[in-house]
Amino acid sequence: MEKLRIVGGNRLQGEVRISGAKNSALPILAATLLAEGVMRVGNLPHLHDITTMLELLGCMGVEVAINEDMSVETDCRNVHSQVAPYDLVRTMRASILVLGPLLARYGVAEVSLPGGCAIGSRPVDLHLRGMEAMGATVEVLDGYIRATAPEGGRLRGAHIFLDTPTVTGTENILMAAALADGRTVIENAAREPEVVDLANCLNAMGAQIKGVGSDTLVVDGVEKLYGCEFRVLPDRIETGTYLVAAAVTGGCVKTRDTDPELMEAVLIKLQEAGATITTGPDWIQLDMTGRRPKAVNIRTAPHPAFPTDMQAQFVVLNAVAEGVGTVIETIFENRFMHAPELVRMGAEIHVEGNTAIVTGKPRLKGAPVMATDLRASASLVLAALVADGTTDVNRIYHIDRGYECIEEKFQQLGANIRRVTG
Ligand SMILES: CC(=O)N[C@H]1[C@@H](OP(=O)(O)OP(=O)(O)OC[C@H]2O[C@@H](n3ccc(=O)[nH]c3=O)[C@H](O)[C@@H]2O)O[C@H](CO)[C@@H](O)[C@@H]1O
Numbered sequence: 001m002e003k004l005r006i007v008g009g010n011r012l013q014g015e016v017r018i019s020g021a022k023n024s025a026l027p028i029l030a031a032t033l034l035a036e037g038v039m040r041v042g043n044l045p046h047l048h049d050i051t052t053m054l055e056l057l058g059c060m061g062v063e064v065a066i067n068e069d070m071s072v073e074t075d076c077r078n079v080h081s082q083v084a085p086y087d088l089v090r091t092m093r094a095s096i097l098v099l100g101p102l103l104a105r106y107g108v109a110e111v112s113l114p115g116g117c118a119i120g121s122r123p124v125d126l127h128l129r130g131m132e133a134m135g136a137t138v139e140v141l142d143g144y145i146r147a148t149a150p151e152g153g154r155l156r157g158a159h160i161f162l163d164t165p166t167v168t169g170t171e172n173i174l175m176a177a178a179l180a181d182g183r184t185v186i187e188n189a190a191r192e193p194e195v196v197d198l199a200n201c202l203n204a205m206g207a208q209i210k211g212v213g214s215d216t217l218v219v220d221g222v223e224k225l226y227g228c229e230f231r232v233l234p235d236r237i238e239t240g241t242y243l244v245a246a247a248v249t250g251g252c253v254k255t256r257d258t259d260p261e262l263m264e265a266v267l268i269k270l271q272e273a274g275a276t277i278t279t280g281p282d283w284i285q286l287d288m289t290g291r292r293p294k295a296v297n298i299r300t301a302p303h304p305a306f307p308t309d310m311q312a313q314f315v316v317l318n319a320v321a322e323g324v325g326t327v328i329e330t331i332f333e334n335r336f337m338h339a340p341e342l343v344r345m346g347a348e349i350h351v352e353g354n355t356a357i358v359t360g361k362p363r364l365k366g367a368p369v370m371a372t373d374l375r376a377s378a379s380l381v382l383a384a385l386v387a388d389g390t391t392d393v394n395r396i397y398h399i400d401r402g403y404e405c406i407e408e409k410f411q412q413l414g415a416n417i418r419r420v421t422g
Pocket residue numbers: 023026094120121122123124125126127128164165166167168169190194308309331332333
């Protein structure tokens with residue numbers, strides 16, 4: 001098994017290129033199922049989850065051509081299956097994103113029910129209720145969601161109120177509504193930049209979506225969507241992770257090909273921690289000038305508030321900061337799996353329910369640690385970068401789901417990090 005071996009203590013300096021956003025690329029690739037003609041998607045990150053999504057599309061009969069610049073071309077002419085099998089869905093929950101497009105375009109979908117995962121139970125009831133509101137018959141049988149469009153094979157527009165602004169739920173309903181008969185209104189919709197990116201892509205394909213970026217999306221269904229060229233937006237979570245790496249090591253890092261407008265809540269907290277942030281249209285630089293960060297209080301909530309996908313990284317920031325920081329996780333019920341591993345590295349963290357109280361220590365100590373989910377893994381890498389001695393981060397397949405070339409990018413910034421086997 002591969003692991004990352006990190007010797008801590010180097011102050012990170014330099015520039016790093018930010019990849020396309022995983023959480024935008026995945027729904028956009030699923031949306032290619034809706035296109036008549038060839039779709040070309042650019043700025044795709046080189047990640048396991050992207051490979052899994054391409055494999056999933058491939059097993060349904062989508063023809064996928066990968067270009068050297070990591071853009072892909074998809075052609076749905078020969079789609080012969082509307083099944084998302086367990087073996088692929090279990091490795092990537094986001095496979096659920098094919099449900100809406102399959103049902104809208106082909107009138108049927110059979111998608112393995114994604115199970116719970118380390119961070120929480122993560123039900124998909126709101127996705128299913130949305131499809132039912134649009135007239136679909138949905139049943140869960142033998143671990144599979146089996147959904148069928150009403151007679152005539154076309155979903156109907158509907159008024160849908162989401163109990164909670166689910167990100168992939170909003171995306172699934174949006175894709176289904178784009179080809180439905182009539183108007184769909186999605187209220188309490190998620191407003192994450194990745195939902196906006198998908199909506200912009202669908203509109204470029206010929207969809208009629210209004211209210212993009214707000215919590216009320218109005219979709220007038222069209223009969224056909226067409227292929228187009230679309231470039232995925234930059235990954236705000238990858239950007240934030242490299243900025244926190246600079247902050248905890250007292251360094252100065254410029255993230256390139258990113259977008260400061262996507263991450264206001266995170267940048268405000270980094271400034272509160274004592275970092276000097278400068279930005280341009282497509283870059284963000286964080287300079288810590290060798291100082292230790294100050295502890296900050298964090299409360300995760302749907303966009304535009306502080307993102308849950310940056311929570312673990314800020315627990316590490318607080319773990320090495322001056323003072324005490326309170327971190328409240330309101331999105332997922334079990335997203336503090338990094339805390340016990342960080343405690344093994346000398347951090348002082350007390351978790352009670354959805355709150356972690358983190359008392360900063362001047363130093364952490366290297367140790368073998370185990371990653372349990374994607375952002376928890378990233379947080380362990382950040383802790384290792386600042387810890388005394390060597391840390392082995394095990395089970396890094398989680399990291400490879402979400403961070404492109406992580407060791408090369410950190411090496412470029414002066415970190416002592418390498419991938420080892422065994
Ligand atoms: C591929 C992708 O984009 N993943 C992101 C997406 O996950 P994902 O879309 O799975 O997360 P959701 O926004 O759906 O989850 C938010 C909350 O809603 C609950 N819920 C969700 C759906 C549902 O049908 N019923 C229900 O109760 C969930 O359990 C959770 O408590 O948004 C999360 C929250 O920003 C991020 O952490 C993930 O990185």
